[in-house]
Amino acid sequence: MKPVKVAICGLGTVGGGVFNVLLRNASEIARRAGRPIVVEQVATRTANPNCDTSSVYVSPEVMDVIENPEIDVVVELIGGYDAAYELVMKAIASGKHVVTANKALIAVYGNEIFHAAREAGVIVAFEASVAGGIPIIKSIREGLTANKINWVAGIINGTGNFILTSMNDHGSDFAEVLAEAQELGYAEADPTFDVEGIDAAHKLAILSAIAFGVPLSFDKVYTEGITRIDVEDIRQADALGYAIKHLGITRRTDKGLELRVHPTLIPKERLLANVNGVMNAVMVSGDAVGPTLYYGAGAGAEPTASAVIADLVDVAREMGAEPDSRVPYLAFAEQADDMPVLPMEEIETAYYLRLLAVDRPGVLARVATILSDHGISIEAIIQKDILEGELVPIILLTHTTRESAMNDVIRELESLADIAGGVMRIRVESLEDQ
Amino acid sequence: MKPVKVAICGLGTVGGGVFNVLLRNASEIARRAGRPIVVEQVATRTANPNCDTSSVYVSPEVMDVIENPEIDVVVELIGGYDAAYELVMKAIASGKHVVTANKALIAVYGNEIFHAAREAGVIVAFEASVAGGIPIIKSIREGLTANKINWVAGIINGTGNFILTSMNDHGSDFAEVLAEAQELGYAEADPTFDVEGIDAAHKLAILSAIAFGVPLSFDKVYTEGITRIDVEDIRQADALGYAIKHLGITRRTDKGLELRVHPTLIPKERLLANVNGVMNAVMVSGDAVGPTLYYGAGAGAEPTASAVIADLVDVAREMGAEPDSRVPYLAFAEQADDMPVLPMEEIETAYYLRLLAVDRPGVLARVATILSDHGISIEAIIQKDILEGELVPIILLTHTTRESAMNDVIRELESLADIAGGVMRIRVESLEDQ
Numbered sequence: 001m002k003p004v005k006v007a008i009c010g011l012g013t014v015g016g017g018v019f020n021v022l023l024r025n026a027s028e029i030a031r032r033a034g035r036p037i038v039v040e041q042v043a044t045r046t047a048n049p050n051c052d053t054s055s056v057y058v059s060p061e062v063m064d065v066i067e068n069p070e071i072d073v074v075v076e077l078i079g080g081y082d083a084a085y086e087l088v089m090k091a092i093a094s095g096k097h098v099v100t101a102n103k104a105l106i107a108v109y110g111n112e113i114f115h116a117a118r119e120a121g122v123i124v125a126f127e128a129s130v131a132g133g134i135p136i137i138k139s140i141r142e143g144l145t146a147n148k149i150n151w152v153a154g155i156i157n158g159t160g161n162f163i164l165t166s167m168n169d170h171g172s173d174f175a176e177v178l179a180e181a182q183e184l185g186y187a188e189a190d191p192t193f194d195v196e197g198i199d200a201a202h203k204l205a206i207l208s209a210i211a212f213g214v215p216l217s218f219d220k221v222y223t224e225g226i227t228r229i230d231v232e233d234i235r236q237a238d239a240l241g242y243a244i245k246h247l248g249i250t251r252r253t254d255k256g257l258e259l260r261v262h263p264t265l266i267p268k269e270r271l272l273a274n275v276n277g278v279m280n281a282v283m284v285s286g287d288a289v290g291p292t293l294y295y296g297a298g299a300g301a302e303p304t305a306s307a308v309i310a311d312l313v314d315v316a317r318e319m320g321a322e323p324d325s326r327v328p329y330l331a332f333a334e335q336a337d338d339m340p341v342l343p344m345e346e347i348e349t350a351y352y353l354r355l356l357a358v359d360r361p362g363v364l365a366r367v368a369t370i371l372s373d374h375g376i377s378i379e380a381i382i383q384k385d386i387l388e389g390e391l392v393p394i395i396l397l398t399h400t401t402r403e404s405a406m407n408d409v410i411r412e413l414e415s416l417a418d419i420a421g422g423v424m425r426i427r428v429e430s431l432e433d434q
Numbered sequence: 435m436k437p438v439k440v441a442i443c444g445l446g447t448v449g450g451g452v453f454n455v456l457l458r459n460a461s462e463i464a465r466r467a468g469r470p471i472v473v474e475q476v477a478t479r480t481a482n483p484n485c486d487t488s489s490v491y492v493s494p495e496v497m498d499v500i501e502n503p504e505i506d507v508v509v510e511l512i513g514g515y516d517a518a519y520e521l522v523m524k525a526i527a528s529g530k531h532v533v534t535a536n537k538a539l540i541a542v543y544g545n546e547i548f549h550a551a552r553e554a555g556v557i558v559a560f561e562a563s564v565a566g567g568i569p570i571i572k573s574i575r576e577g578l579t580a581n582k583i584n585w586v587a588g589i590i591n592g593t594g595n596f597i598l599t600s601m602n603d604h605g606s607d608f609a610e611v612l613a614e615a616q617e618l619g620y621a622e623a624d625p626t627f628d629v630e631g632i633d634a635a636h637k638l639a640i641l642s643a644i645a646f647g648v649p650l651s652f653d654k655v656y657t658e659g660i661t662r663i664d665v666e667d668i669r670q671a672d673a674l675g676y677a678i679k680h681l682g683i684t685r686r687t688d689k690g691l692e693l694r695v696h697p698t699l700i701p702k703e704r705l706l707a708n709v710n711g712v713m714n715a716v717m718v719s720g721d722a723v724g725p726t727l728y729y730g731a732g733a734g735a736e737p738t739a740s741a742v743i744a745d746l747v748d749v750a751r752e753m754g755a756e757p758d759s760r761v762p763y764l765a766f767a768e769q770a771d772d773m774p775v776l777p778m779e780e781i782e783t784a785y786y787l788r789l790l791a792v793d794r795p796g797v798l799a800r801v802a803t804i805l806s807d808h809g810i811s812i813e814a815i816i817q818k819d820i821l822e823g824e825l826v827p828i829i830l831l832t833h834t835t836r837e838s839a840m841n842d843v844i845r846e847l848e849s850l851a852d853i854a855g856g857v858m859r860i861r862v863e864s865l866e867d868q
Binding site: 001017021022024025028029031032033034127133134135138139141142143144145146147148213269271274275281286287288289290291292293294295296297302303305306307308309310313314317318320321322324325326327328331332333334 | 468569572576578581709715721722723726728739740744748755766
């Protein structure tokens with residue numbers, strides 16, 4: 001069969017990985033795809049010292065690939081919004097298929113991009129946009145296609161997981177570990193996207209859309225980072241049988257969809273609690289299959305290339321097919337409009353609270369009364385020995401309740417004269433079907 | 435688009451699950467597949483009390499479905515070899531696509547079946563044949579298509595994993611736990627297929643073929659069961675930082691493919707070591723993606739139905755496409771013939787040995803000398819306190835060596851006057867790329 005000709009736009013870490021793996025494994029890939037996949041053009045202004053591009057046409061101008069009639073598939077690996085958006089929309093308009101690893105682009109402009117692609121009859125594939133080399137989009141869109149998905153919960157930001165793992169393993173502070181992560185190249189100079197959960201929110205928006213058949217709703221993701229997590233919380237959680245992980249969670253409820261990124265206590269015996277360092281893992285629970293988990297490298301040149309090239313092979317197979325026979329961009333031929341995203345106040349979960357009490361008789365009773373007044377059952381309450389001066393840490397684990405009730409409780413707790421400073425609140429998930 | 439019409443052959447556990455999930459999730463599945471998937475006929479002699487078949491055509495004769503011109507896809511869920519083989523080959527000959535969950539059929543007759551299917555231009559899909567609801571075949575064939583696979587290692591028999599987990603958790607004997615598993619319905623009255631590793635060998639033969647692009651070679655799988663594992667081994671492994679799991683392992687080496695099912699010590703910190711009870715999980719390591727893992731229910735009505743229906747949706751999408759554009763049956767358009775399966779004597783791994791020594795001075799030195807004479811380095815050697823009479827258990831962990839050398843060592847050890855009875859040998863795998 002005729003080779004598929006691709007243009008790699010952007011030859012940074014991921015672009016370089018795609019270029020090298022396509023060359024190194026060319027014969028293996030051709031044997032699998034049933035036809036060769038050939039790099040016809042590379043668009044980049046800066047050479048990648050890891051790539052020998054001497055035998056391929058390299059152009060400095062990324063938009064050049066649109067004019068090249070030989071190109072079947074544009075591989076967008078330049079990242080960011082503006083130029084990437086322009087490139088993708090122009091590729092679609094000129095009838096070229098698109099493969100991208102750009103989670104921000106898909107999460108924010110995906111609805112528009114897929115609309116244009118549908119009109120033009122071209123494929124836009126984005127496996128590499130979530131969890132790097134793990135074939136999580138394929139697994140949800142195709143592998144679990146028989147299921148009504150109940151929930152998805154994942155460690156989908158390697159930087160955040162590296163930081164939490166190191167804090168746990170070495171008992172170090174957030175700031176200290178962040179500096180180490182930056183030195184190792186696991187965190188950017190400006191780590192906001194990773195540690196504040198924005199990157200995870202991009203990915204979660206994509207996972208939620210393909211799991212539940214709803215439009216992409218990045219602007220509705222509740223997003224909380226890991227910067228406030230203290231080593232003390234990791235220690236207390238551990239003593240209670242939990243690990244703290246930064247999770248993206250989306251769940252179908254009778255009232256609507258939960259869509260949230262935040263630090264989470266999960267039972268240590270769950271596989272997800274044992275996913276450490278920069279690794280990613282996503283749990284998906286379906287009504288037929290039950291809980292499943294997918295684990296692997298969430299970033300890096302070649303793991304991400306693995307996902308980009310899997311998309312290229314899919315495009316090679318599907319480009320000749322009727323558009324109606326292809327896997328729908330967001331998993332469903334039509335999106336549902338009866339599943340609104342729930343405001344954070346309406347989600348239901350369990351909670352870990354850590355507060356510092358003035359060591360006066362009756363403080364524990366006053367704390368417990370406030371929770372009871374709001375109908376919240378306490379699973380565990382632990383009053384620790386005095387650490388310094390008269391302040392006593394109190395640790396609480398609650399049963400499932402509504403976030404709005406917990407907000408009220410925290411407001412009342414913080415207004416108690418017995419309580420010094422703010423209340424640390426971390427949500428708790430059992431990761432079991434309820 | 436036109437509905438896809440299927441015949442479900444066999445309405446036992448899995449057939450009933452497929453029937454029920456197809457009905458319950460019909461609208462979700464149609465929205466994903468882009469067209470309805472309709473049960474046109476059920477072939478069964480015995481009713482399934484969990485299924486309301488009042489609105490569907492039920493025939494007692496399974497071969498009837500071949501004569502039904504309405505049927506697009508035959509779903510073979512009768513199991514076993516003879517009738518299943520006849521049904522599948524007749525379906526192919528009459529131009530019908532086939533979906534099967536029958537690992538034994540595919541492992542033993544797959545090469546022949548796929549040859550016939552290729553000639554007839556029909557699809558034969560078998561996701562449910564390995565690891566139940568986990569989309570492992572799709573993940574390897576499509577999700578990791580960019581990779582040269584290095585190795586695959588999996589817990590692919592839930593019965594065996596339940597038994598080893600229970601032995602570990604409760605310190606019970608194999609026989610005791612097997613009886614419990616039989617009571618719970620996790621093990622058959624005749625448990626041979628599960629506990630002797632034959633079922634796992636069927637699945638491993640399939641995984642190896644799709645990972646490496648070689649023909650199915652069930653007859654070349656080295657197969658060792660779990661019946662000889664003693665609680666004492668589980669305890670000793672635990673103390674050394676290992677769990678014992680019954681793994682299927684296939685690995686690409688310079689000299690050929692390893693293809694083996696046996697109990698294995700793996701480091702406790704690996705995710706695979708934490709996969710417990712009847713759950714399955716498969717690790718796949720590729721040259722680009724690195725190590726990945728897929729976890730879920732390996733059996734049961736609805737998890738298996740999840741995989742069968744995923745295949746049906748793939749068939750619905752691919753049946754209109756050119757055969758050359760479909761995913762190849764065994765992942766590669768052409769099979770490689772330059773990767774022979776290595777005889778077990780030529781594989782290389784590390785070993786755990788447990789022996790009972792007569793407590794005489796110098797026995798440890800004599801044991802160590804035998805290993806050293808065969809060029810085998812010892813990682814750990816532990817001589818335990820006396821348990822009964824004069825017999826002292828000695829536990830050894832070796833570095834990687836060749837199986838043939840270890841066979842010689844064990845023969846020499848067993849011939850020593852110092853050693854009572856046989857030597858227990860369990861292979862040890864780090865599950866890291868080497």
